[in-house]
Amino acid sequence: MKHLFTVFLFVVLCTSCQEKQMEVNLVEKGISYELAKYRKLQVADVKYQLAFDIPKSKAAAIPSKLTLSATIKDLTNNLILDFNEQKSNIKSVVVNTKEITVHHENEHLVISKKHLKKGNNNVEISFDAGEMSLNRNEEFLYTLLVPDRASTLFPCFDQPDIKAKYTLTITAPKDWKVLCGAFEKTRIAKGDFIEHKFNETDKMSTYLFSFVAGKFSEEVRNPGAFDMRLLYRENNEEKIEESMGQIFNIHQKSIEYLEEYTAYKFPFQKMDFATIPPFQYGGMEHVGAIQYRESSLFLDKNATQSRKLGRAKLIAHETSHMWFGDLVTMKWFNDVWMKEVFANFMADKIMNPVFPEVNHGLQFAMAHYPSAYSEDRTLGTNAIRQHLGNLKNAGSLYGRIIYNKAPIMMRQLEYILGEEAFKKGMQDYVKTYANGNADWNELVAILDDKSPKDIQKWSEVWVNKSGRPLISDAIEYENGKISSFKIKQEAEDGSDNLWTQSFKIGFVYETEVKVFNVTLSDKESDFADAIGLGKPINIIYNYNGFGYGVFPVDKNTVQFYSSLKDDVARGYAYINLYENFLNYNSGSLEVYYHFLEAIQKEKNELITNYLSGRIQNIFWGFLSEEQRNKISVSNDIDIFGLLEKDISPNLKRTLFGLYRSIAISDIGKERLYQIWTKKKKIKNLYISEDDFAGLAVQLAIYKHPKASGILTEQLTRISNPDRLKRFKWMLPSLSNKASERDVFMNGLLKKENREKESWVQGALSNIHHPLRQKEGIKHFKACLDILEEIQVTGDIFFPKRWLSSSVGRYSSKEAFGVLKGFLKENPNYNPILKMKLLQTTDNLRRAQKIKK
Numbered sequence: 001m002k003h004l005f006t007v008f009l010f011v012v013l014c015t016s017c018q019e020k021q022m023e024v025n026l027v028e029k030g031i032s033y034e035l036a037k038y039r040k041l042q043v044a045d046v047k048y049q050l051a052f053d054i055p056k057s058k059a060a061a062i063p064s065k066l067t068l069s070a071t072i073k074d075l076t077n078n079l080i081l082d083f084n085e086q087k088s089n090i091k092s093v094v095v096n097t098k099e100i101t102v103h104h105e106n107e108h109l110v111i112s113k114k115h116l117k118k119g120n121n122n123v124e125i126s127f128d129a130g131e132m133s134l135n136r137n138e139e140f141l142y143t144l145l146v147p148d149r150a151s152t153l154f155p156c157f158d159q160p161d162i163k164a165k166y167t168l169t170i171t172a173p174k175d176w177k178v179l180c181g182a183f184e185k186t187r188i189a190k191g192d193f194i195e196h197k198f199n200e201t202d203k204m205s206t207y208l209f210s211f212v213a214g215k216f217s218e219e220v221r222n223p224g225a226f227d228m229r230l231l232y233r234e235n236n237e238e239k240i241e242e243s244m245g246q247i248f249n250i251h252q253k254s255i256e257y258l259e260e261y262t263a264y265k266f267p268f269q270k271m272d273f274a275t276i277p278p279f280q281y282g283g284m285e286h287v288g289a290i291q292y293r294e295s296s297l298f299l300d301k302n303a304t305q306s307r308k309l310g311r312a313k314l315i316a317h318e319t320s321h322m323w324f325g326d327l328v329t330m331k332w333f334n335d336v337w338m339k340e341v342f343a344n345f346m347a348d349k350i351m352n353p354v355f356p357e358v359n360h361g362l363q364f365a366m367a368h369y370p371s372a373y374s375e376d377r378t379l380g381t382n383a384i385r386q387h388l389g390n391l392k393n394a395g396s397l398y399g400r401i402i403y404n405k406a407p408i409m410m411r412q413l414e415y416i417l418g419e420e421a422f423k424k425g426m427q428d429y430v431k432t433y434a435n436g437n438a439d440w441n442e443l444v445a446i447l448d449d450k451s452p453k454d455i456q457k458w459s460e461v462w463v464n465k466s467g468r469p470l471i472s473d474a475i476e477y478e479n480g481k482i483s484s485f486k487i488k489q490e491a492e493d494g495s496d497n498l499w500t501q502s503f504k505i506g507f508v509y510e511t512e513v514k515v516f517n518v519t520l521s522d523k524e525s526d527f528a529d530a531i532g533l534g535k536p537i538n539i540i541y542n543y544n545g546f547g548y549g550v551f552p553v554d555k556n557t558v559q560f561y562s563s564l565k566d567d568v569a570r571g572y573a574y575i576n577l578y579e580n581f582l583n584y585n586s587g588s589l590e591v592y593y594h595f596l597e598a599i600q601k602e603k604n605e606l607i608t609n610y611l612s613g614r615i616q617n618i619f620w621g622f623l624s625e626e627q628r629n630k631i632s633v634s635n636d637i638d639i640f641g642l643l644e645k646d647i648s649p650n651l652k653r654t655l656f657g658l659y660r661s662i663a664i665s666d667i668g669k670e671r672l673y674q675i676w677t678k679k680k681k682i683k684n685l686y687i688s689e690d691d692f693a694g695l696a697v698q699l700a701i702y703k704h705p706k707a708s709g710i711l712t713e714q715l716t717r718i719s720n721p722d723r724l725k726r727f728k729w730m731l732p733s734l735s736n737k738a739s740e741r742d743v744f745m746n747g748l749l750k751k752e753n754r755e756k757e758s759w760v761q762g763a764l765s766n767i768h769h770p771l772r773q774k775e776g777i778k779h780f781k782a783c784l785d786i787l788e789e790i791q792v793t794g795d796i797f798f799p800k801r802w803l804s805s806s807v808g809r810y811s812s813k814e815a816f817g818v819l820k821g822f823l824k825e826n827p828n829y830n831p832i833l834k835m836k837l838l839q840t841t842d843n844l845r846r847a848q849k850i851k852k
């Protein structure tokens, strides 16, 4: 009996300890994947009734009330709501009509299961709204709750796959307007305030819930689909006149296209929008109430085509989200890239034909490839689809792979399926998962059905794996004609991955270019179309900027690139040349001169811009000091020569930027000085106040004999008070005394001196400029040691920026040694930070071999 009893007790203890264990895991800070998974099973039919009383004073708290109703299906665990605020913000909690004391732990409100029942439950919470994501200004406020910020405002289930309906009441000063996801039902005056009651919204994820309230002007128009309402603060008559019609019409045009493409009617009760002057992003796709940065939508009459295209694409992007993101939502934020890629993909389809004078192919290539490669070629790269254990780390997913490799992947995917089958697949996807959630694998399953090809297998490499292929060829000739043409691929990272993909190859002859499409689906493919062709002057891979990887380069024909007439082919040829250079296929001086020659012939702005960037990279990152000094003299002739020619002002701006960043010869310094003193003018080149400040910085770093006088005078030339503050703050980083820079650098290791992160970045770049690395190197290790702290105290993008403007600027053997030592000393280093470190020091690693 005793024995039995012991066993019994043991079992009981063990079960309860497991339960305890489980709960401890669930209430960790942030929203863990485990919590999200469990809650998705636990609750359904969620509705939030929310009331916010907005006072006149920005400083006063916002008394709020939540009535949450939900069906509870499982009571193994307590009910855990997310509320990332002080416990003291909670005033009272009533569960199923009974007031209870609630437990607040690790950003969660835990409601004991003893107060709950299976079936429908009601929770009433009185609280002060959290203000972290409320963006309160004197005259207006707006919510921005993506990705996990809804829980900083009110208690909720803050995960994308618990969609809910919201009924909102907002009491605001009587001269304020209020916009949210549903129509206004009643408006009741209450003294100096008005109580706005709204209808129930459509179903949406918490990150898409929003409201805007404040002093706004208002415009209601019906551009075709339905009435749309715009709240705005712009007061420039000219901008309003130019933009108002456009804003409504572009929304309308987007809706029409998307309804046709998705075969799904506009999915929500309305689509209004607000433009907000200091908005953080270009736009945010809140259901029923999109928010935009005001300056992105209101343009003046002289706005360039490219700004107008930018506006059109932004509106088309946010409108596309109504279907891709809002109607069908990712299950978890590891698939956040999907909605972004779809929105851009659709925006291109909708708006590119409206701007036929823009070379969209070139713009796509120059915007995405260099950026995607800059991470994917490194040892710190990641797959498009990554693991996300806790929503609080969602910020670490964002990077160049998501923004730049994913769009390249998506074009390939559409090509593989064919446009029609892809469109049908998207229609199925929207219809199947409307008002619900789907992950990438569920889309792949649908697409797999539409194609004889193995899309699952394709996606396994393109989406779930990082890296890119190295492509090579083997060509044989017989009697002057191609008799065999094989194209091979192998993964750069040494894995077995193969990237099935299509792209074009151009065979350049004296009088024509023959262009063929080729599909690589294996390790080695026969390129049959080429058989029988005569020997070309040049073979240009990825002629259409569609494929992905490092393609073969024939070193003897590089000088002909500049004569390629097709802008995309020429632009991509230069990209490919640079990637080959980084893979040790050419010497740095040789490639430097290729690019220098190319930029002298180039007329296209986008390509000139790219070439300018590469010239600077090679100059500072891959040439020895001796080489730099030697070629700086010819730079004075070549690049400055261009500036004196009659070329377009935009090209001139780019070339001026290039010149001043490498003009280290005595002649160069003197010229920069003459320009800075305004004694020397360059025809057709506008030099702004910022440019003058930049020149002063460069003259200081280049050790111009009058450097300190230049900096002092520059202070008197800056009219904008914010920029003046920044310049003053940064002065010690420019000092010609190493000891002063050392003190300043040590100061940056203290949190209180890193408040303005963009300033810090600028200062670091000065201190660790290649010309100052003899003195800067002693701080190299400290910049690494502080990285974990930087992550905790800074913005999500700051760790990478910190690294790239400090350790990322070095190329010496000594620096590489310190880096290796650091990695060896820290074998279990934070994996996210390690990736950033490997990304930003990739050139340092390559420089060791290239410089040899």
Ligand SMILES: [Zn+2]
Pocket (backbone or CB within 6 Å): 317, 321, 339, 340, 343
């Ligand atoms: Zn977006």
